Amino acid sequence: MALSASDIRSALSxxxxxxxxxxxxxxxxxxxxxxxGISRELYSLIGPSAPSLxxxxxxxxxxxxxxxxxxxxxxxxxxxxxxxxxxxxxxxFHWVKLSDPIGDYPFAKYNVQPQSYTYSQDExxxxxxxxxxxxxxxxxLFSIVQEYDLRWYVIHDRYNFPxxxxxxxxxxxxxxxxxxxxxxxxxxxxxxxSSRSQLLNSYQFDKEREKMRKNYVASLEDRTPEEIAEExxxxxxxxxxxxxxxxxxxxxxxxxxxxxxxxxGLPDIVVExxxxxxxxxxxxxxxxxxxxxxxxxxxxSNIIQLGPPVSKRxxxxxxxxxxxxxxxxxxxxxxxxxxxxxxxHVPAHLRSFKLPVPKATIAPKVAQALAELGITYSxxxxxxxxxxxxxxxxxxxxxxxxxxxxIVDRVEQDIRVLKARLGIRESESADRDPKESTPMDVDESxxxxxxxxxxxxxxxxxxxxxxxxSISVSxxxxxxxxxxxxxxxxxxxx
Amino acid sequence: xxxxxxDEVSALVVDxxxxxxxxxxxxxxxxxxxxxxxxxxxxxxxxxxxxxxxTAGESNPEAPKPRSDAKLYLGQHGPSIWRAGMEIxxxxxxxxxxxxxxxxxxxxxxxxxxxxxxxxxxxxFEEFQVPAFYIANTGVLNAFAAGKGSALVVDVGHSxxxxxxxxxxxxxxxxxxxxxxxxxxxxxxxxxxxxxTPVRRGIELYPHQLIATKISRGLLVSLRYTRIGSPEPRIAxxxxxxxxxxDEWIQSxxxxxxxxxxxxxxxxxxxxxxEFPTGYNMYFGAERFQxxxxxxxxxxxxxxxNPNLPKNIPAxxxxxxxxxxxxxRQVLMGNVVLTGGGSLFAGFADRLETELSRNIPHVxxxxxxxxxxxxxxxxxxxxxxASLGTFHQLWISREEWQEYGKxxxxxxxx
Numbered sequence: 001m002a003l004s005a006s007d008i009r010s011a012l013s014x015x016x017x018x019x020x021x022x023x024x025x026x027x028x029x030x031x032x033x034x035x036x037g038i039s040r041e042l043y044s045l046i047g048p049s050a051p052s053l054x055x056x057x058x059x060x061x062x063x064x065x066x067x068x069x070x071x072x073x074x075x076x077x078x079x080x081x082x083x084x085x086x087x088x089x090x091x092x093f094h095w096v097k098l099s100d101p102i103g104d105y106p107f108a109k110y111n112v113q114p115q116s117y118t119y120s121q122d123e124x125x126x127x128x129x130x131x132x133x134x135x136x137x138x139x140x141l142f143s144i145v146q147e148y149d150l151r152w153y154v155i156h157d158r159y160n161f162p163x164x165x166x167x168x169x170x171x172x173x174x175x176x177x178x179x180x181x182x183x184x185x186x187x188x189x190x191x192x193x194s195s196r197s198q199l200l201n202s203y204q205f206d207k208e209r210e211k212m213r214k215n216y217v218a219s220l221e222d223r224t225p226e227e228i229a230e231e232x233x234x235x236x237x238x239x240x241x242x243x244x245x246x247x248x249x250x251x252x253x254x255x256x257x258x259x260x261x262x263x264x265g266l267p268d269i270v271v272e273x274x275x276x277x278x279x280x281x282x283x284x285x286x287x288x289x290x291x292x293x294x295x296x297x298x299x300x301s302n303i304i305q306l307g308p309p310v311s312k313r314x315x316x317x318x319x320x321x322x323x324x325x326x327x328x329x330x331x332x333x334x335x336x337x338x339x340x341x342x343x344x345h346v347p348a349h350l351r352s353f354k355l356p357v358p359k360a361t362i363a364p365k366v367a368q369a370l371a372e373l374g375i376t377y378s379x380x381x382x383x384x385x386x387x388x389x390x391x392x393x394x395x396x397x398x399x400x401x402x403x404x405x406x407i408v409d410r411v412e413q414d415i416r417v418l419k420a421r422l423g424i425r426e427s428e429s430a431d432r433d434p435k436e437s438t439p440m441d442v443d444e445s446x447x448x449x450x451x452x453x454x455x456x457x458x459x460x461x462x463x464x465x466x467x468x469x470s471i472s473v474s475x476x477x478x479x480x481x482x483x484x485x486x487x488x489x490x491x492x493x494x
Numbered sequence: 495x496x497x498x499x500x501d502e503v504s505a506l507v508v509d510x511x512x513x514x515x516x517x518x519x520x521x522x523x524x525x526x527x528x529x530x531x532x533x534x535x536x537x538x539x540x541x542x543x544x545x546x547x548x549t550a551g552e553s554n555p556e557a558p559k560p561r562s563d564a565k566l567y568l569g570q571h572g573p574s575i576w577r578a579g580m581e582i583x584x585x586x587x588x589x590x591x592x593x594x595x596x597x598x599x600x601x602x603x604x605x606x607x608x609x610x611x612x613x614x615x616x617x618x619f620e621e622f623q624v625p626a627f628y629i630a631n632t633g634v635l636n637a638f639a640a641g642k643g644s645a646l647v648v649d650v651g652h653s654x655x656x657x658x659x660x661x662x663x664x665x666x667x668x669x670x671x672x673x674x675x676x677x678x679x680x681x682x683x684x685x686x687x688x689x690x691t692p693v694r695r696g697i698e699l700y701p702h703q704l705i706a707t708k709i710s711r712g713l714l715v716s717l718r719y720t721r722i723g724s725p726e727p728r729i730a731x732x733x734x735x736x737x738x739x740x741d742e743w744i745q746s747x748x749x750x751x752x753x754x755x756x757x758x759x760x761x762x763x764x765x766x767x768x769e770f771p772t773g774y775n776m777y778f779g780a781e782r783f784q785x786x787x788x789x790x791x792x793x794x795x796x797x798x799x800n801p802n803l804p805k806n807i808p809a810x811x812x813x814x815x816x817x818x819x820x821x822x823r824q825v826l827m828g829n830v831v832l833t834g835g836g837s838l839f840a841g842f843a844d845r846l847e848t849e850l851s852r853n854i855p856h857v858x859x860x861x862x863x864x865x866x867x868x869x870x871x872x873x874x875x876x877x878x879x880a881s882l883g884t885f886h887q888l889w890i891s892r893e894e895w896q897e898y899g900k901x902x903x904x905x906x907x908x
Contacts, residue, residue, distance in 0.1 A: 083887050090626055090891035092503040107501060107883035148908070153819055154664040158908075169819060218820040228855075 074099075085111035116146050117183050127182045133175055137161050145176055170210050177205035352383040356392040358399055365402050366395065501883035507600045509632065509873035513652035513835070516873040520600065520880035524866055525873045600628045600880040611907065612900040619895045626889035628880075629907045631665050633658025635875030636833045639867065640860045646814070646826040648807070648846070649872075650789075650836030653677050655807065657814040659826055664908060669817040673804035676836045679788045683748060684740045686781055694776065699739040702771040743768060744839070747778050750786025752844035760784075786839055790849055808849050827854050832861035833871035 075098035080091040085108040119128060124135055133141075140161050148154045156169040180203045184196065223231070322328070358366040370377050377395065380387055505520040511531060518525035611629050618627045637645035637660040647658040653676055659669035690696045747768045751759055757780070765779035789807050797803055805813070815823050830850070832843055843861040850857040862868050879885055890906050898905075 085887040086889075086891070088891050088893045088897075090889060090893065092626070092886060092889075094501055094503050105883075105886075107499070107886065110884045111887055148664070151662050151664065153661045153666065153822055156819070157661075157664070157666040157668050214820050221820065221823065 081105055084108040114146075114149055116142070117180050118142070119179070119183060123183070123186075127186055128179050130175070132165075132171075137164050138175065138179065140164075141172060141176060142179075168211075170207050170214070173205050173210070174207040177203045351385065351388055352380065355380065355383065355388065356395050358395055362399060362402055366398050369398055369402060370394075499883050500881050501886065502881045503886065505600055505880040507873060507876040507880055509635075509870065509876055511651055511835075511872075512654065516870050518873065518877065520877045522877055523874065525870055528870075600630060600876050608904045612903050615890065615895065615900070615903045619892060624892070626891045627895070628889050629903065630876060630879060631658070632872040633665055633670070634660050634663055635873075635879065636831055636871040637829075637875065638663070638878050639833070639871040639875035640831040640862070642829050642831065642860070644825055645829040645831045645860075646811075647831045647833060648811070648837070649834040650676060650807075650832075650839070650842070651834045652836060655789075655804075655810065655834075655836065657810045659814060659818050659822070661822065666818060666822075669814045671805070671810045671814045673806075673810055675789060675804045675806060675810075678804050679785060679839075680737070680740055680744070682788045683744050683785045686785065687740065687743065691781075697770055697774055697776075698772055699770065700772055701739055739771065743770075744785065747782045748785040749782055749840035750789060750842060750845050751783050752841050752848055754845075754848065755783075755787050755791060786841060786845070789839070789842065790845060807846065811850070812853075824856065828856055828858050830857060830859045831871075832859055833868055835869040837861070838865055838868055 076095050077098050078093050079096050079102070080093050081096075082089060082091060083105045085105070121135075124138070128138065130138075141159075144155055144159060148158065152169055152173060156167075156172060159167060159172060181200055184199055184203065357363070367377075375394070377391060380391060500521070502521045507516075507518055507520050507525075509516040509525070513531055515527075515529045515531050516525035517527045517529070614629060615627055618624045633647040633649060633656065636647045636649060636658075637643065642660075643663050644661045645659075647656075647660060649656045649658065653674060654672055655675040656670070656672045659666040684699075687697045687699060747766050749763075751763075753759065760780040760783040763779070763783065765777040766782060767775065767777050769775045792803060792806055815826070818826060827850070830846075832846060837843065843859065847857065847859050850859070862871070867874060888906060890902050894902050894906075
């Protein structure tokens with residue numbers, strides 16, 4: 001900021017030291033530079049020194065209005081139009097943009113007529129004779145079908161052939177579609193055979209089935225509230241039974257696994273809860289595979305169908321050769337399991353995905369033992385078949401080692417306990433004499449009352465004895481309970 | 495424009511009901527003119543030839559000029575103003591528009607029989623010189639107004655209740671049922687009001703126009719009022735001034751319980767006050783619920799007394815559904831459209847829902863909350879239909895009318 005002496009003078013209303021023209025000359029350019037949106041008075045107060053403030057005070061600009069439609073006003077015209085969907089020359093008026101071309105009426109294209117069949121007298125007498133339908137009524141049917149664009153409910157509603165029998169909607173449909181089918185079959189077709197059969201399929205109508213279905217629908221509506229409630233209760237019951245069935249199956253699998261161990265062939269994966277839909281699909285698939293299997297007692301559910309075990313089917317020799325050639329190794333499906341459920345299925349997998357893993361309970365110990373030996377087992381650099389089996393044997397050995405170590409530890413512990421018990425026995429036999437003379441205590445208490453000073457020293461000694469006795473008692477208690485406790489432990493382990 | 499399928503040709507839409515005629519331009523959401531269907535006239539001994547009067551001419555009937563000929567009083571202020579010696583008539587007749595060119599007209603009509611529709615077409619083409627004409631069923635238009643192609647339209651009007659099954663924009667004529675139920679409700683209400691009860695005497699139903707002075711002294715006090723004009727206005731065709739008073743009472747007081755008739759429930763509802771033009775002032779309690787009950791339930795003794803009682807709504811519904819295909823019933827019950835001014839009766843929609851869901855599992859009722867949409871649903875549907883671009887091929891043009899004659903009406907307006 002260039003604060004000149006004259007400015008200060010003028011602010012302090014001091015007399016001018018410099019001539020006035022100089023002042024004029026100075027202020028003049030500043031007024032010309034006055035930015036927009038700021039009043040002249042304010043600008044002359046703040047001067048050109050606060051451009052940022054001036055920018056803030058600039059007149060706010062409104063958001064630019066969207067410029068719709070290339071500028072200028074749009075001219076509209078009240079224009080007459082014809083409709084090519086009409087057979088007459090009706091002229092209606094509507095407003096359109098002047099720029100819009102005069103063309104065909106845009107909505108005329110929605111006037112779509114369905115394909116319809118007509119037949120000649122010759123065709124009728126050759127093909128379409130029917131004892132229930134006269135030619136006149138068939139003609140009437142075709143005209144009304146055409147008129148109402150195959151809206152069958154409306155056709156049935158408006159169907160009124162004079163002196164004709166009362167027709168059900170299925171009768172009308174059946175007659176119409178059967179006539180169409182006959183015409184398609186007996187006329188030369190433009191397309192090939194497949195397109196003709198496709199066309200025939202689209203005119204398929206099974207009258208009896210439709211009638212039965214309609215009867216079912218009607219009977220559904222005639223149900224009383226009690227029947228509806230009963231039906232719902234039955235449905236809930238069915239759901240419950242299905243659930244029970246799943247539970248039962250799961251438990252049976254568990255039981256088999258427990259009884260047969262690894263031989264059961266059932267995987268250790270927990271059976272996931274399948275929805276009834278999944279089960280039924282599975283059931284269908286199994287039904288396709290073959291008849292029931294007799295190895296296992298059949299389950300009461302009709303959903304679970306046991307298919308023949310895949311393992312019993314020997315692989316075709318050609319594929320064996322092929323396998324050998326391409327180093328394909330097939331994993332034997334779990335032997336003894338004939339239950340090909342979803343969980344027992346072993347899909348193709350990478351070998352490294354199925355690396356043997358120690359049991360979770362002893363995994364840290366295995367890791368520790370191997371770490372002591374300087375082996376990291378969690379990652380195989382090259383999981384070939386040999387390496388995998390070696391790793392497996394290594395883990396087996398380590399597991400065995402740890403098991404052995406455990407047993408050794410336990411035996412040592414038992415020995416220690418027994419030794420301790422032996423020591424207690426010996427100490428007990430040493431203590432036996434004072435233990436038997438319990439009446440002395442009473443005497444001692446008497447002595448206490450007699451002589452205070454001496455009694456104190458005695459009581460200290462007696463206190464020690466009692467302490468010792470109490471320890472021995474407790475040790476006896478523990479020795480009595482200890483074998484049973486270890487016994488239970490063993491039972492659990494076994 | 496093509497996006498929503500609209501193409502407005504400024505068609506005129508007229509919806510005729512028994513209490514009012516609605517007219518307006520297609521594409522609008524409310525009718526431009528709502529005119530009473532009643533008309534007043536002064537019979538003269540000699541000349542029965544009737545001069546058509548237009549609404550503009552009759553809009554200042556406060557000072558009726560003496561006329562020698564029979565004079566029609568039409569329009570908003572026509573029949574509702576009392577004039578000495580005026581009778582009230584009720585034709586289906588329109589004398590409102592004189593120049594239809596180039597405006598096509600869509601008429602909404604409850605009538606199905608072809609003779610009436612052909613006569614209507616004749617009037618429109620020959621008398622009003624419309625360039626094109628179409629006549630649509632009110633039920634279908636009501637379904638369109640609700641945005642549905644297939645629906646079961648429950649239309650409770652001023653004098654008729656109808657149930658129309660609509661499939662793909664076509665009326666299933668076998669399932670179409672009518673009854674004069676609103677008239678019965680009206681008669682019942684009139685009976686309740688006019689007959690004395692233990693707590694009050696019968697109420698005199700004079701319209702405001704006949705009351706010169708009155709002194710209201712609160713509830714149930716003997717009234718003092720004077721009437722103008724000695725003779726009661728004659729009532730033609732069962733409609734008259736008393737009718738309007740009963741209607742007024744029904745609209746402001748009467749209601750229906752939403753869970754079926756129950757003395758305790760009716761007694762527990764708060765009573766509602768109403769003052770009649772005579773100054774008679776009264777709280778109506780359970781009585782006001784009895785009125786609406788006539789829509790849904792007829793007491794056995796009432797049925798025994800008059801054998802040709804109009805059917806109530808549940809009876810109409812089951813009759814209509816029985817005539818429909820079993821496949822359709824579920825579709826229709828999922829698209830019940832409640833419409834008509836009479837359906838604005840307090841509690842009607844709730845009660846209908848209760849009645850329906852008692853028997854049928856999946857019921858969905860479409861009842862517009864906006865009273866205008868409910869009352870003028872037929873007109874609104876016509877407005878929608880006539881502003882559709884695809885509709886313009888359906889008009890019966892003057893050319894076609896001249897070529898094919900009356901038969902074209904039945905052919906085109908299916």
